[in-house]
Amino acid sequence: MPSLFANKSAPLLNKSFTVSDDEFKQLHDFIYKESGIFIAENRKYLIENRLSNRLKELNLKNFGEYYYYLRFDARKKEEMAKLFESITTNETSFYRNPPQLQVFQDVILKKTLDKLRSARTKTLRIWSAGCSTGEEPYTLAIMLHEVLRAEIGTWDIKINAMDLSLAVLGSARHGLYTEYALRTTPKEIINKYFVPKGSQFEIKPELKHLIHFMQGNLSDRLSLKRVERSHIVFCRNVIIYFDDEMKKQVISSFYDNLLPGGYMFIGHSESLHNISRSFKPEYHPGAIVYLKQE
Amino acid sequence: MQNNLKRIQDLLESSNPDEIREGAYLSADCGLNEVVPMLVQRIVFPNPGVQEAVEGALRKIGGQAVLYAVLPFLRMEDSAVRNIAMDLLRDVGKCDVVALTELLRDDDPDIRIFGADILGATGSALAVTPLCHSLLRDPETNVRYQAAVSLGVLGFPEAAESLGMALKDEEWVQFAVIEALTKIGDESSVAALLIALDKSTELVASSIVDALGKLGYIKAVPMLIRALPHASVPLANKIICAVVNIVGPRSLSMLGAHEYSKLKAHLFAALEDEDTEVQDAAISGLASGKGDEEFAVVFKILSSLNPDTDGERMLKIVNILAGMGYHKKLAELAAGDDEAAALLAVEIMSRQNDPAIVPLLESVFWQSPRDLQRAMLLVLVARSGAGEEGFFSQVLERHKDGSVLKSAMYYFGKLGNSELIFEKIFPFLDHPYNDVKEAALEACITVRSPEINKKLREMSKNEQDIHRMMAFYALGRYGTAENLPYIVQGLRDPSAEVRRVAVEALHSFVNTDLGAMNMLEQSLSDENSAVRLAAIDVLGGCKFPESVDLLLKAMKDADPWVRARCVESLGKKRYDTIAPQLAELLQDDQTLVVIKAIEALANLGGAVAFKYLLPFVDHPEPEVQDAAAAALSQFRDQREGQV
Ligand SMILES: C[S@@+](CC[C@H](N)C(=O)[O-])C[C@H]1O[C@@H](n2cnc3c(N)ncnc32)[C@H](O)[C@@H]1O
Numbered sequence: 001m002p003s004l005f006a007n008k009s010a011p012l013l014n015k016s017f018t019v020s021d022d023e024f025k026q027l028h029d030f031i032y033k034e035s036g037i038f039i040a041e042n043r044k045y046l047i048e049n050r051l052s053n054r055l056k057e058l059n060l061k062n063f064g065e066y067y068y069y070l071r072f073d074a075r076k077k078e079e080m081a082k083l084f085e086s087i088t089t090n091e092t093s094f095y096r097n098p099p100q101l102q103v104f105q106d107v108i109l110k111k112t113l114d115k116l117r118s119a120r121t122k123t124l125r126i127w128s129a130g131c132s133t134g135e136e137p138y139t140l141a142i143m144l145h146e147v148l149r150a151e152i153g154t155w156d157i158k159i160n161a162m163d164l165s166l167a168v169l170g171s172a173r174h175g176l177y178t179e180y181a182l183r184t185t186p187k188e189i190i191n192k193y194f195v196p197k198g199s200q201f202e203i204k205p206e207l208k209h210l211i212h213f214m215q216g217n218l219s220d221r222l223s224l225k226r227v228e229r230s231h232i233v234f235c236r237n238v239i240i241y242f243d244d245e246m247k248k249q250v251i252s253s254f255y256d257n258l259l260p261g262g263y264m265f266i267g268h269s270e271s272l273h274n275i276s277r278s279f280k281p282e283y284h285p286g287a288i289v290y291l292k293q294e
Numbered sequence: 295m296q297n298n299l300k301r302i303q304d305l306l307e308s309s310n311p312d313e314i315r316e317g318a319y320l321s322a323d324c325g326l327n328e329v330v331p332m333l334v335q336r337i338v339f340p341n342p343g344v345q346e347a348v349e350g351a352l353r354k355i356g357g358q359a360v361l362y363a364v365l366p367f368l369r370m371e372d373s374a375v376r377n378i379a380m381d382l383l384r385d386v387g388k389c390d391v392v393a394l395t396e397l398l399r400d401d402d403p404d405i406r407i408f409g410a411d412i413l414g415a416t417g418s419a420l421a422v423t424p425l426c427h428s429l430l431r432d433p434e435t436n437v438r439y440q441a442a443v444s445l446g447v448l449g450f451p452e453a454a455e456s457l458g459m460a461l462k463d464e465e466w467v468q469f470a471v472i473e474a475l476t477k478i479g480d481e482s483s484v485a486a487l488l489i490a491l492d493k494s495t496e497l498v499a500s501s502i503v504d505a506l507g508k509l510g511y512i513k514a515v516p517m518l519i520r521a522l523p524h525a526s527v528p529l530a531n532k533i534i535c536a537v538v539n540i541v542g543p544r545s546l547s548m549l550g551a552h553e554y555s556k557l558k559a560h561l562f563a564a565l566e567d568e569d570t571e572v573q574d575a576a577i578s579g580l581a582s583g584k585g586d587e588e589f590a591v592v593f594k595i596l597s598s599l600n601p602d603t604d605g606e607r608m609l610k611i612v613n614i615l616a617g618m619g620y621h622k623k624l625a626e627l628a629a630g631d632d633e634a635a636a637l638l639a640v641e642i643m644s645r646q647n648d649p650a651i652v653p654l655l656e657s658v659f660w661q662s663p664r665d666l667q668r669a670m671l672l673v674l675v676a677r678s679g680a681g682e683e684g685f686f687s688q689v690l691e692r693h694k695d696g697s698v699l700k701s702a703m704y705y706f707g708k709l710g711n712s713e714l715i716f717e718k719i720f721p722f723l724d725h726p727y728n729d730v731k732e733a734a735l736e737a738c739i740t741v742r743s744p745e746i747n748k749k750l751r752e753m754s755k756n757e758q759d760i761h762r763m764m765a766f767y768a769l770g771r772y773g774t775a776e777n778l779p780y781i782v783q784g785l786r787d788p789s790a791e792v793r794r795v796a797v798e799a800l801h802s803f804v805n806t807d808l809g810a811m812n813m814l815e816q817s818l819s820d821e822n823s824a825v826r827l828a829a830i831d832v833l834g835g836c837k838f839p840e841s842v843d844l845l846l847k848a849m850k851d852a853d854p855w856v857r858a859r860c861v862e863s864l865g866k867k868r869y870d871t872i873a874p875q876l877a878e879l880l881q882d883d884q885t886l887v888v889i890k891a892i893e894a895l896a897n898l899g900g901a902v903a904f905k906y907l908l909p910f911v912d913h914p915e916p917e918v919q920d921a922a923a924a925a926l927s928q929f930r931d932q933r934e935g936q937v
Pocket of ligand 1: 035036037088089090091092093096129130131132133136162163164165168216217218219235236237238241
């Protein structure tokens with residue numbers, strides 16, 4: 001007999017469901033197929049901890065039924081979104097990992113802009129892959145403003161910001177942030193690019209114009225081909241969710257997307273070791289940047 | 295196909311890196327041997343992106359064609375190209391091991407090294423003899439070294455003898471040999487290592503000792519102990535570690551007092567080693583001595599560790615200390631001012647079974663801080679029987695902490711005195727925390743007393759939802775016949791949550807009382823789908839054939855999940871006659887229900903079910919098709935089982 005309080009959500013009564021080996025495999029394969037996210041065997045608890053509540057709310061008996069729900073229920077789309085939200089972390093912030101961004105602003109961006117100028121074009125494309133709630137692409141937009149200043153109006157700039165989760169994209173488009181998201185952002189930047197709104201801060205419209213938010217799945221190689229080719233790709237703290245096979249595929253998609261001479265940034269704790277030898281690593285104080293050679 | 299090949303060829307012959315990469319992707323997708331020669335030419339294209347894509351494609355195609363095509367590239371000057379060739383050959387080498395053994399006879403020592411390396415990755419027994427030959431005969435140290443490494447990777451015991459002979463080689467080769475013998479790990483490998491132990495330099499001896507510890511071969515122990523007196527301190531520590539790992543901590547005491555006293559000084563010395571693995575081995579070794587001195591030293595190490603970073607290690611040491619038996623030091627610690635140490639002492643006692651523990655913990659309970667009390671109470675509840683009511687009553691009266699209260703209530707439930715339950719526990723059914731309520735209810739159920747049961751029946755008329763819910767739940771768990779009319783009342787309760795619990799409570803009755811089962815009919819048309827689902831689950835577990843009729847009615851439910859569960863329950867019952875009704879749901883507009891119907895029919899088996907399922911193998915929806923195919927193969931298996 002199920003527990004009396006199974007449908008109540010007091011923390012100590014949250015009797016959680018356990019996932020059997022078969023169910024785990026089923027869900028694992030399904031999640032991998034849908035998103036490329038790889039949940040290792042020893043992280044089964046992740047499924048149990050994070051999804052037990054969903055089962056309770058949906059009145060399901062076990063993870064086998066949840067799998068059926070994800071595949072066949074009329075509300076499967078919404079559930080899929082919830083599933084992704086619970087198995088991925090959307091943790092991000094403005095000016096995340098400042099030394100790396102400094103290298104972007106002072107070295108890579110300047111170099112890229114100079115190169116474009118001397119080629120007499122003023123078109124710049126940046127791809128922020130796995131942009132979460134928007135802090136990363138907005139930070140890049142701020143840096144573009146800081147570097148180009150008044151000249152920015154004469155440029156054709158677009159930051160393609162992509163994520164799997166519609167929910168995070170929704171709040172990214174909204175552009176409203178708490179102080180916490182701005183904890184590593186310099187004061188003068190906050191004053192310049194944000195408008196206080198109650199206890200929160202709203203990003204200014206001129207930054208929003210630079211960004212094109214879109215939903216996309218990095219594990220879907222063919223659909224990534226439709227992303228405009230970029231001068232710079234940011235994909236930080238995303239490939240940690242993938243197994244080596246998928247990492248190889250995703251990184252190779254970035255390589256294909258980059259224009260010759262383009263640069264890629266990955267998370268500072270991530271590496272391309274055993275993943276790709278195509279890029280030429282450039283070592284800067286505080287960051288390794290990956291170059292697609294011409 | 296021809297078109298495809300032409301397109302791949304054009305792309306691969308392009309000078310544009312992007313196009314060549316595209317050509318490589320296409321080659322991988324088509325997987326034809328014909329493209330291998332074209333692809334291979336592009337390994338040398340001076341662009342890492344192209345090289346990587348080509349490598350990926352060749353890897354995906356694989357097979358002998360790739361092996362032969364790539365082999366010549368081992369001789370390229372360009373190290374990037376050579377590395378790619380190596381990587382690929384490690385992958386495809388097993389397709390022709392004999393061709394690769396040729397490499398071991400090459401004039402160029404580099405090629406012989408590459409050959410040995412690749413052979414190691416083939417996993418093939420055919421590689422062993424040629425590699426052993428290189429190990430013992432090749433004039434080049436690096437080749438012999440690589441041969442040893444590869445023999446270890448291959449792991450065939452046939453190589454042990456040659457490896458043993460190679461322990462006379464240069465030190466550099468010896469290390470590789472020791473590692474290889476460890477990987478092989480059979481009896482002859484251990485023998486080879488033991489023979490070499492005495493004759494080796496300190497450095498080599500130390501890695502032999504490590505290897506023996508990993509292999510866990512009991513016959514090695516006397517030899518290791520014999521080596522102790524002449525060993526340097528670091529080597530002695532390693533030997534200690536190996537011995538403990540081999541015999542296991544408990545058996546160390548079986549070595550006898552005399553052997554232990556020989557080891558004791560070394561064990562204390564090994565506690566000072568930098569390596570925590572050595573320390574831990576010494577700790578478990580010392581624990582087998584059981585003395586006060588040993589206890590004190592090990593406890594001191596335990597309390598110096600940080601639970602956030604060394605949690606696992608601490609747990610191990612706690613278990614070791616618990617195995618040393620109840621020491622009087624534990625009482626001092628539990629009563630002492632150092633809360634962290636007291637917690638550890640309680641943790642240790644929770645794993646012991648000494649009569650002194652209960653009185654000790656009761657005597658220091660009230661003077662202890664809350665977290666310590668929680669821990670103590672868990673131990674007390676587990677250990678206490680009748681006679682401790684006074685203590686636990688006090689806890690219920692004086693304490694406010696939910697976790698402490700729950701433990702105390704658990705005690706009373708276990709004790710089984712209904713008067714005490716009524717007096718002490720019943721009031722907690724009104725406690726603001728749900729978990730405390732639930733613990734109180736659990737105690738009321740555990741006592742199984744008629745008086746309490748009566749109180750619960752009264753509670754089923756309470757005006758608060760939560761109380762009625764608890765009452766029905768408990769009445770169901772009691773399961774006595776007098777409870778039934780009360781539970782039936784619950785089926786019409788205004789709150790859906792309560793109705794659901796009442797339905798679930800009928801679970802205890804529906805297998806013995808047909809009337810109780812029939813009561814569920816009304817719940818099958820409840821307005822709330824959670825209640826309907828609960829009713830179906832209960833009916834699914836009911837053995838009366840009449841339950842089938844009720845379930846059949848529910849198959850028309852508006853909610854697809856109710857229909858799906860209903861079909862599932864029916865399928866488990868295996869009444870052949872319902873196949874036609876189940877088959878109706880094959881036309882359901884919800885894929886979920888269709889699939890569940892297919893599975894249910896598959897469970898039923900039989901010719902009729904088969905007839906219904908057959909048309910579904912080419913259903914337009916792939917999921918339905920899959921389910922039907924799986925069902926039909928289930929039929930086949932059943933048939934074969936019968937024959
Ligand atoms: C930890 S956040 C990183 C945000 C930002 N790049 C940063 O470094 O601060 C990871 C994001 O990757 C997204 N993600 C995970 N798997 C993805 C996939 N297969 N395709 C697209 N986005 C994905 C998640 O939704 C999440 O928003």
